[in-house]
Amino acid sequence: MNYVSTRGKSVPCSPAEAIKNGLAEDGGLYLPEEIPLLSSDELKELCEEDYPTRAAKILYKFLSDDYAYEELLSDCREAYREEAFPGGAAPVRKLGDKIRVLELWHGPTAAFKDMALQIMPRLFVRAVRKTGDSRRAKILVATSGDTGKAALEGYRDIPGVSIDVFYPVDGVSRVQKLQMATQEGENVGVYSVVGNFDDAQNGVKRIFGDRELGEELNRRGVFLSSANSINWGRLVPQVAYYVSAYCDLVKDGDIALFEEINVCVPTGNFGNILAAYLAKMMGLPIRGFVCASNRNSVLTDFFETGTYDRRREFYTTTSPSMDILISSNLERLLYLVAGAEKTVDFMKKLTEDGCYTVPAEIREELDRSFFGACCGEEQTREEIRKLFDIYRYLSDTHTAVGLFCAEKYLEKMDGGRKLLSVSTASPYKFAPAVYFALTGESPENELDAMELLKEYSGEPIPSPLSGVVKKKIRFDPAKAIQAEKMKEIVLRGAE
Numbered sequence: 001m002n003y004v005s006t007r008g009k010s011v012p013c014s015p016a017e018a019i020k021n022g023l024a025e026d027g028g029l030y031l032p033e034e035i036p037l038l039s040s041d042e043l044k045e046l047c048e049e050d051y052p053t054r055a056a057k058i059l060y061k062f063l064s065d066d067y068a069y070e071e072l073l074s075d076c077r078e079a080y081r082e083e084a085f086p087g088g089a090a091p092v093r094k095l096g097d098k099i100r101v102l103e104l105w106h107g108p109t110a111a112f113k114d115m116a117l118q119i120m121p122r123l124f125v126r127a128v129r130k131t132g133d134s135r136r137a138k139i140l141v142a143t144s145g146d147t148g149k150a151a152l153e154g155y156r157d158i159p160g161v162s163i164d165v166f167y168p169v170d171g172v173s174r175v176q177k178l179q180m181a182t183q184e185g186e187n188v189g190v191y192s193v194v195g196n197f198d199d200a201q202n203g204v205k206r207i208f209g210d211r212e213l214g215e216e217l218n219r220r221g222v223f224l225s226s227a228n229s230i231n232w233g234r235l236v237p238q239v240a241y242y243v244s245a246y247c248d249l250v251k252d253g254d255i256a257l258f259e260e261i262n263v264c265v266p267t268g269n270f271g272n273i274l275a276a277y278l279a280k281m282m283g284l285p286i287r288g289f290v291c292a293s294n295r296n297s298v299l300t301d302f303f304e305t306g307t308y309d310r311r312r313e314f315y316t317t318t319s320p321s322m323d324i325l326i327s328s329n330l331e332r333l334l335y336l337v338a339g340a341e342k343t344v345d346f347m348k349k350l351t352e353d354g355c356y357t358v359p360a361e362i363r364e365e366l367d368r369s370f371f372g373a374c375c376g377e378e379q380t381r382e383e384i385r386k387l388f389d390i391y392r393y394l395s396d397t398h399t400a401v402g403l404f405c406a407e408k409y410l411e412k413m414d415g416g417r418k419l420l421s422v423s424t425a426s427p428y429k430f431a432p433a434v435y436f437a438l439t440g441e442s443p444e445n446e447l448d449a450m451e452l453l454k455e456y457s458g459e460p461i462p463s464p465l466s467g468v469v470k471k472k473i474r475f476d477p478a479k480a481i482q483a484e485k486m487k488e489i490v491l492r493g494a495e
């Protein structure tokens, strides 16, 4: 099965090439030429399997041209091992009659990005070898929070790769900083950069754009790559947990096999919800999707009006991983419903005018599957309180945005079906905001907030977060570098 670009101008390539390249040559994103189907028998069989086997079988559907099933199974067994995901990779919890919560934060960094970033490095390294490339890869990441740590944990001690992560010295939370400063592994570098996220991000972009540097690295047998959420290798593992959650609901007798459910996803870059849409295209019985946004409601407006307009104020919220005005992976949905030619038009308009409008027939097609909803800051706090009062369910801010929108949908649209709502982070990852929502108090120290939240709720702190204060600092956050130094650091690390 070949992979094509959403902009239709790149030569189709194999899955390994798509994973190695990241972005297609014409600037588009990769998708398989056809979405593979999951037969009724296959779905039934998957219900009897454990998580790594379910994931390997779904991955094999998309990647079998280059990857052997045994390779994928062995990678999935390592990625989703009990030690990394204690108690299972993607457990489903019950909230009342209708709502089920798919918890995706039981991995090494307590946020859902682990689900993709624990397996993607393994797929990537194999992709490099399978395309006949013997060079070593250096992964560069600029991060404002969750992605950096998840990428570090995913790439640490993977042979043939090294990773450098740059974060703004004043732009990440205290816990996130500690998580990165104490990172273990022989092939990792972590640097705090003077300035804000844009300074770190621009530094990384300059390095990717520096041809001389690229040639020098090439002479040393090294090439640069990113761990971006637009890479197919990050998206495809996410399809698996929707299939797995469905199987768990069947196994628990909560739904009948082939009964339709709805899915709600707290959305930023549109990767997670697109993976759910791909699962539906494969044949998983999903009826509709709730696209949940915070106060940055660009997607809600898009699904309501058919116009995507990024020309608006950007709000910093308590669900920072969803503070986004350009949702990159939406391009893949546009391609799937409208084709390459129209997608090129929309993306051109987005770059030039900051907005585009889809024609009526495309809007109707989107309407058949998608419902956009958003949740403000006060509503997020109320939702956190309500979930704890009614269900004793401790929810993080992103998860609460999702559950608020899920309830809105149930009231308005389709109260009949079970609704699977995705939980993307441990409440302890955003402890100050969650504690404030519950008590109206703001502890001065973020680490105190974790302890106070534990006393208040009785829920255990995930060990990767509770252990972080005791770990040795390997990369001193106080020794911030100037952005101009980043190039030197990358070169030095490639000797």
Ligand SMILES: *Cc1c(COP(=O)(O)O)cnc(C)c1O
Residues within 6 Å of the ligand: 111, 112, 113, 146, 229, 266, 267, 268, 269, 270, 271, 272, 273, 321, 322, 398, 424, 425
């Ligand atoms: C990245 C992230 C999201 C958004 O996911 P997308 O795939 O970008 O839509 C939501 N919640 C948390 C906690 C995240 O880290």
